[in-house]
Amino acid sequence: MSKGDVVLLDCWVSPFCMRVKIALNEKGVEYKHREEDLFGGKSELLLNSNPIHKKVPVLLHDGKPLSESTIIVGYIDETWASPPLLPSCAYGRAKARFWADFIDKKIWRTNGEEREVGTRDFIETLKQLEEALGERNYFGGEGDAFGFVDIIAVGMASWFHAYEKFGGFKVEDHCPKLSAWLKRCKQRESVRKVLPDPEKVYEFLLMFRKMQGLD
Amino acid sequence: MAEEVILLDFWPSPFGMRVRIALAEKGIAYDYKEEDLKNKSPLLLEMNPVHKKIPVLIHNGKPVCESLIAVQYIDEVWHDKSPLMPSDPYERAQARFWADYVDKKIYDLGRKIWSTKGEEQEAAKKEFVESLKLLEGELGDKPFFGGQAFGFVDVALVPFYSWFYAYETCGGFSIEAECPKIVAWAKRCLLRQSVSRSLPDPKKIHGFVLELKKRFGVE
Numbered sequence: 001m002s003k004g005d006v007v008l009l010d011c012w013v014s015p016f017c018m019r020v021k022i023a024l025n026e027k028g029v030e031y032k033h034r035e036e037d038l039f040g041g042k043s044e045l046l047l048n049s050n051p052i053h054k055k056v057p058v059l060l061h062d063g064k065p066l067s068e069s070t071i072i073v074g075y076i077d078e079t080w081a082s083p084p085l086l087p088s089c090a091y092g093r094a095k096a097r098f099w100a101d102f103i104d105k106k107i108w109r110t111n112g113e114e115r116e117v118g119t120r121d122f123i124e125t126l127k128q129l130e131e132a133l134g135e136r137n138y139f140g141g142e143g144d145a146f147g148f149v150d151i152i153a154v155g156m157a158s159w160f161h162a163y164e165k166f167g168g169f170k171v172e173d174h175c176p177k178l179s180a181w182l183k184r185c186k187q188r189e190s191v192r193k194v195l196p197d198p199e200k201v202y203e204f205l206l207m208f209r210k211m212q213g214l215d
Numbered sequence: 216m217a218e219e220v221i222l223l224d225f226w227p228s229p230f231g232m233r234v235r236i237a238l239a240e241k242g243i244a245y246d247y248k249e250e251d252l253k254n255k256s257p258l259l260l261e262m263n264p265v266h267k268k269i270p271v272l273i274h275n276g277k278p279v280c281e282s283l284i285a286v287q288y289i290d291e292v293w294h295d296k297s298p299l300m301p302s303d304p305y306e307r308a309q310a311r312f313w314a315d316y317v318d319k320k321i322y323d324l325g326r327k328i329w330s331t332k333g334e335e336q337e338a339a340k341k342e343f344v345e346s347l348k349l350l351e352g353e354l355g356d357k358p359f360f361g362g363q364a365f366g367f368v369d370v371a372l373v374p375f376y377s378w379f380y381a382y383e384t385c386g387g388f389s390i391e392a393e394c395p396k397i398v399a400w401a402k403r404c405l406l407r408q409s410v411s412r413s414l415p416d417p418k419k420i421h422g423f424v425l426e427l428k429k430r431f432g433v434e
Contacts, residue, residue, distance in 0.1 A: 052316065052349065064305060071311045078304040090291040094279045101281055102265065128265060 006031035009058040015155025016069035017057040025190035027080040100152040119167035130178040161198035220245035221273040230282035231270040232374035237286045239409035241293040314371035320346040329385040347394040376401035380417035381424040
């Protein structure tokens with residue numbers, strides 16, 4: 001099912017890269033991945049492919065670069081039709097894009113420096129996401145199927161363990177439905193193959209925070 | 216089938232302008248409702264409970280929030296007239312990338328230009344000009360970002376042109392001198408009725424900014 005040469009400039013800990021890998025797995029697309037060393041200096045290929053933001057993930061499809069994870073996932077969905085990740089109706093798609101945008105604006109922009117405020121805001125945001133999920137198994141996709149918003153959201157799962165340790169809380173206590181959703185996602189092979197060991201993420205973030213002088 | 220289209224908006228908002236332009240491009244009749252942002256209507260709070268912001272497009276009672284999402288929605292529903300998105304998936308991804316770039320840079324930098332002074336303002340001006348130059352590079356020799364046809368990225372960026380005069384006056388610089396191609400492109404867009412009817416008079420925007428400065432205590 002491969003249409004051409006697909007290369008991903010990647011970083012194991014990045015939840016944004018995880019989105020792209022999960023989407024490619026869902027579509028059964030074979031790809032090569034090149035691990036970028038965040039501390040060793042960015043590769044020429046990365047700097048040439050994403051000169052504006054100089055960030056991963058970058059997807060190279062037959063040599064043509066694409067950046068910004070949400071945009072890449074949309075491209076993957078449009079290029080490899082099956083299974084569809086976005087709903088077929090325009091309104092459903094608008095809602096899916098809204099929640100993907102919410103996750104990017106609210107979860108990933110949360111400032112980690114002030115622990116107390118950060119944790120409160122973070123939990124509040126998770127609660128809003130949980131409300132959007134409602135009684136469904138997944139955010140969907142068509143109907144109740146695993147889809148676009150699930151892919152955009154699930155990368156944060158591997159970072160929860162670290163946040164819980166830093167913030168002294170458990171996601172499950174505040175958002176049991178979201179917790180259940182995460183467990184469900186992790187049972188999918190496309191997700192399981194991609195999510196890193198939460199303990200390794202915690203160690204990475206510890207080291208990263210020390211480097212930034214945050215601890 | 217009667218379509219009911221309502222737009223909750225605020226006249227100086229460049230995000231609202233995007234939706235106005237898209238609706239006009241498609242020739243859609245709609246009910247424009249001006250919001251007082253200091254006193255948000257129950258309808259706005261009901262239709263956008265998450266962000267409580269304008270613009271909100273309400274189509275047959277169902278809300279679509281976030282301007283770029285609303286523009287894509289309009290393009291998909293009324294797809295038989297004036298397409299705004301390219302048809303090729305790679306071109307579409309590129310269009311989304313540049314619209315996202317405009318979102319990440321232009322509004323916040325512009326805001327810093329009118330609301331700060333000294334070094335902070337200088338830094339904002341510098342980065343603002345650099346961002347516009349990058350966009351100029353992307354435009355190249357094309358009449359529009361969409362190519363021969365007016366498109367998604369044009370819709371995303373052109374509303375900010377109505378704010379240029381305010382930025383220039385507050386910041387003490389000329390955007391036309393730094394980025395003549397962008398200004399030429401904006402004027403070309405303004406020849407389209409959908410744009411000229413959706414953008415307010417730049418002097419009015421400047422007046423609005425002066426009021427904001429007073430309110431926020433910026434000299």
